[in-house]
Amino acid sequence: MKGADVTRNEDAFSPSDAVLAALRKIIRSIELNSRSLVKRVGLTGPQLIILKEVSRMNGSSIGEVARTISLSQATVTGIVERLEKRNLLLRRRSDVDRRKVMVEITQEGETLVRDAPPLMQEAFVDRFSRLPEWEQSMVLSALQLLVQLMDAKSLSESSGLMEEDGDIPVVL
Amino acid sequence: MKGADVTRNEDAFSPSDAVLAALRKIIRSIELNSRSLVKRVGLTGPQLIILKEVSRMNGSSIGEVARTISLSQATVTGIVERLEKRNLLLRRRSDVDRRKVMVEITQEGETLVRDAPPLMQEAFVDRFSRLPEWEQSMVLSALQLLVQLMDAKSLSESSGLMEEDGDIPVVL
DNA sequence: CTATATAGTTTGAGTTCTAAATAAAGTCAA
DNA sequence: TTGACTTTATTTAGAACTCAAACTATATAG
Numbered sequence A, B: 001m002k003g004a005d006v007t008r009n010e011d012a013f014s015p016s017d018a019v020l021a022a023l024r025k026i027i028r029s030i031e032l033n034s035r036s037l038v039k040r041v042g043l044t045g046p047q048l049i050i051l052k053e054v055s056r057m058n059g060s061s062i063g064e065v066a067r068t069i070s071l072s073q074a075t076v077t078g079i080v081e082r083l084e085k086r087n088l089l090l091r092r093r094s095d096v097d098r099r100k101v102m103v104e105i106t107q108e109g110e111t112l113v114r115d116a117p118p119l120m121q122e123a124f125v126d127r128f129s130r131l132p133e134w135e136q137s138m139v140l141s142a143l144q145l146l147v148q149l150m151d152a153k154s155l156s157e158s159s160g161l162m163e164e165d166g167d168i169p170v171v172l
Numbered sequence C: 001c002t003a004t005a006t007a008g009t010t011t012g013a014g015t016t017c018t019a020a021a022t023a024a025a026g027t028c029a030a
Numbered sequence D: 001t002t003g004a005c006t007t008t009a010t011t012t013a014g015a016a017c018t019c020a021a022a023c024t025a026t027a028t029a030g
Helices: A015-041 A045-056 A062-069 A073-085 A107-114 A122-130 A133-154 B015-041 B045-056 B062-069 B073-085 B107-115 B122-130 B133-151 B153-157
Strands: A089-093 A101-105 B089-093 B101-105
Touching: A015 A045, A015 B015, A015 B122, A015 B133, A045 A062, A045 A073, A045 A101, A045 A107, A062 A073, A062 A101, A073 A089, A101 A107, A122 A133, A122 B015, A122 B133, A133 B015, A133 B122, A133 B133, B015 B045, B045 B062, B045 B073, B045 B101, B045 B107, B062 B073, B062 B101, B073 B089, B101 B107, B122 B133
Parallel strands: none
Antiparallel strands: A089 A101, B089 B101
């Protein structure tokens, strides 16, 4: 019998669903933070992250930057392009390896970084640093555990259990 | 003298930097999983999330869905539009309040949801569920703490914590 | 009936990914 | 050495997602 009431509330809420829900909120927070940065600094979160990274390791290649901050090269290329248009940094092919494109920060970019807009979540950093140490450790451990669980795909996993369609590219 | 030392490895790596780095990796993982979903199911992560949500609470409004999954209405509108084009769900204005748009899943959508893989990587769900309970709890607690710290924008100021839908179904 | 509030949609800007196209270097063999 | 292949890095093109702000339509006051 299909009940008259519409509310199909699901009590069954698995722990991993809760994890996903929490992650979603966190991701959204970061997103919103980025938006607010645009108003305060004129740069989005990713742009500022890259600019800071370039400032720290001046003269590194696009690929290095991408690896450092966990973004694809294509993504970094796009952001760097926008930053270059604003004269915050400039690109130049490497002398030693002409395949590489080195990125250097400009005076203007350096100034902007120095006036150091509160890095993305400076407010968060502040609160976080005030937590008792055990709590900081717990959070960090939990996150790293998650990273492992998600990453693991490429680490282990060699079982021969999966037949199904042979369309499983798996690992490499 | 400039060349010489290249490796400017980050010695100064504060806990909160590590947190951000880990989050970035997690976000990327989720992003990549979404891409792989497209190939396997034909839907992206967000699309599948919404479709599942609609399946669970059939006949809810766009706004309700948006709130439930922590996305803006505008975003949900766009995704729902794409899903409607694929005949996986359909929109209909509410009879009681013509401002509202109710979303209903179609037979086709229901079928797809039934056959769809979990939102997170299957392997992740699997591994996570195998963790000892205390570890699952720790991860969840840590994430919820992060949510608070990031959200804190609203509770740091005034002690009174507003509504903001205290919808945290802890479990465990 | 006007004024305000709410629900959804549209628009504009930015980020993100993959896949395919380029380009430069490195490797290997004749 | 030279030519063919392979590897590595960057760029381009295309599709989604994301949000805020502006806009439309409806609802609820006063």
